Amino acid sequence: MEKFLITGGQGCIGAWITRQLLAEGIDFTLVDLEPNEFILQQVLDSDDIPSIERIYGDISASEFTQGLVAQTDATHIIHLAGLQIPTCRTNPVLGAQVNVVGTINIFEAARLSEGQIQSVTYASSAAVVGPAEDYDGPILDDAPHRPRTHYGYFKLANEGNARVYWQDFGIPSAGLRPYAVYGIGRELGLSSAPSRAIRAAVAGRPFKIPFSGPCGYNLVRDTAAQLIACARNVKEGAWGVNLPGTIADMAEVLKHIEAAVPEAAGSITFEGDTLPFACEIDTTNLGRLAPETPDTPLADGIKETADLYRDLYARGVLDPAKAAD
Numbered sequence: 001m002e003k004f005l006i007t008g009g010q011g012c013i014g015a016w017i018t019r020q021l022l023a024e025g026i027d028f029t030l031v032d033l034e035p036n037e038f039i040l041q042q043v044l045d046s047d048d049i050p051s052i053e054r055i056y057g058d059i060s061a062s063e064f065t066q067g068l069v070a071q072t073d074a075t076h077i078i079h080l081a082g083l084q085i086p087t088c089r090t091n092p093v094l095g096a097q098v099n100v101v102g103t104i105n106i107f108e109a110a111r112l113s114e115g116q117i118q119s120v121t122y123a124s125s126a127a128v129v130g131p132a133e134d135y136d137g138p139i140l141d142d143a144p145h146r147p148r149t150h151y152g153y154f155k156l157a158n159e160g161n162a163r164v165y166w167q168d169f170g171i172p173s174a175g176l177r178p179y180a181v182y183g184i185g186r187e188l189g190l191s192s193a194p195s196r197a198i199r200a201a202v203a204g205r206p207f208k209i210p211f212s213g214p215c216g217y218n219l220v221r222d223t224a225a226q227l228i229a230c231a232r233n234v235k236e237g238a239w240g241v242n243l244p245g246t247i248a249d250m251a252e253v254l255k256h257i258e259a260a261v262p263e264a265a266g267s268i269t270f271e272g273d274t275l276p277f278a279c280e281i282d283t284t285n286l287g288r289l290a291p292e293t294p295d296t297p298l299a300d301g302i303k304e305t306a307d308l309y310r311d312l313y314a315r316g317v318l319d320p321a322k323a324a325d
């Protein structure tokens with residue numbers, strides 16, 4: 001019997017993992033900091049939400065986190081709880097406590113479970129990757145990295161610690177490295193701007209995306225499926241898994257938004273620096289651990305997201321007058 005423990009489960013990726021597990025009829029528990037159903041309400045059927053088992057607490061608190069497995073009978077952990085680039089930049093101490101200590105606490109919980117936890121699958125990030133000039137050719141899954149942000153180094157530390165938990169305690173793990181995850185529920189972080197731009201386009205408001213250049217775009221529904229597949233399939237080793245999604249320039253993203261929401265033509269713009277992550281990425285490990293998971297083309301993913309936002313506004317789940325942007 002599988003049971004998933006999903007930290008950061010009320011967030012964007014967590015909500016989509018929840019959606020897939022509900023559809024599959026698989027048991028799970030969400031862990032998050034405090035009650036907040038804003039994203040779950042957007043992603044799930046509202047009838048499903050009340051019965052979801054949830055535990056609230058801070059993953060950087062060792063006693064709380066290390067006790068989670070005993071409380072839940074979990075067999076697999078998907079660890080997503082974390083703080084994004086802007087918070088880690090302004091408050092690196094808090095960033096390290098949540099992103100690094102929190103992840104060690106999760107691995108400790110797995111170690112203390114004495115085999116009950118079969119794997120730990122966690123969100124690393126494309127932010128471990130440095131800019132293009134650091135590399136010669138496609139970036140392999142196990143390439144050495146020199147990120148340019150605290151957030152990137154925190155994720156890199158997690159990947160290193162995961163290797164030590166395999167080496168010393170035999171805990172299998174996979175750290176997936178998405179680029180800009182997009183879709184319903186993407187509310188926080190620098191790379192949430194394209195998702196908020198789709199929402200603004202549907203709501204009839206202008207929006208300026210604050211970065212430019214090429215980036216990978218991962219539809220959140222695909223990312224959720226890839227994390228679940230890795231959790232099921234990683235039986236040994238500590239894997240780093242590149243997850244580039246579709247690489248596209250910002251002008252192309254805008255073109256797809258305008259195709260999905262023609263009435264928004266000209267109202268969505270972009271300005272700013274390119275993101276400091278190289279985009280020429282090898283995907284060997286993804287093919288090994290998560291074959292046959294979806295890889296939705298960007299145009300289709302943007303259209304799907306715009307259609308879902310239209311439905312959320314039509315049903316009154318979102319209110320254009322109260323939009324945060």
Ligand SMILES: NC(=O)c1ccc[n+]([C@@H]2O[C@H](COP(=O)([O-])OP(=O)(O)OC[C@H]3O[C@@H](n4cnc5c(N)ncnc54)[C@H](O)[C@@H]3O)[C@@H](O)[C@H]2O)c1
Nearest residue numbers: 008010011012013032033058059080081082123125180181
């Ligand atoms: N969204 C992306 O584009 C992207 C890309 C690469 C990696 N990631 C990583 O994927 C993970 C999930 O991303 P997301 O987009 O779903 O983020 P999100 O911000 O929507 O969700 C994160 C969740 O973690 C929870 N959380 C934060 N601090 C916590 C704490 N101390 N204890 C317990 N819960 C806490 C938040 O309440 C939130 O529900 C993160 O680790 C992120 O760094 C995301």
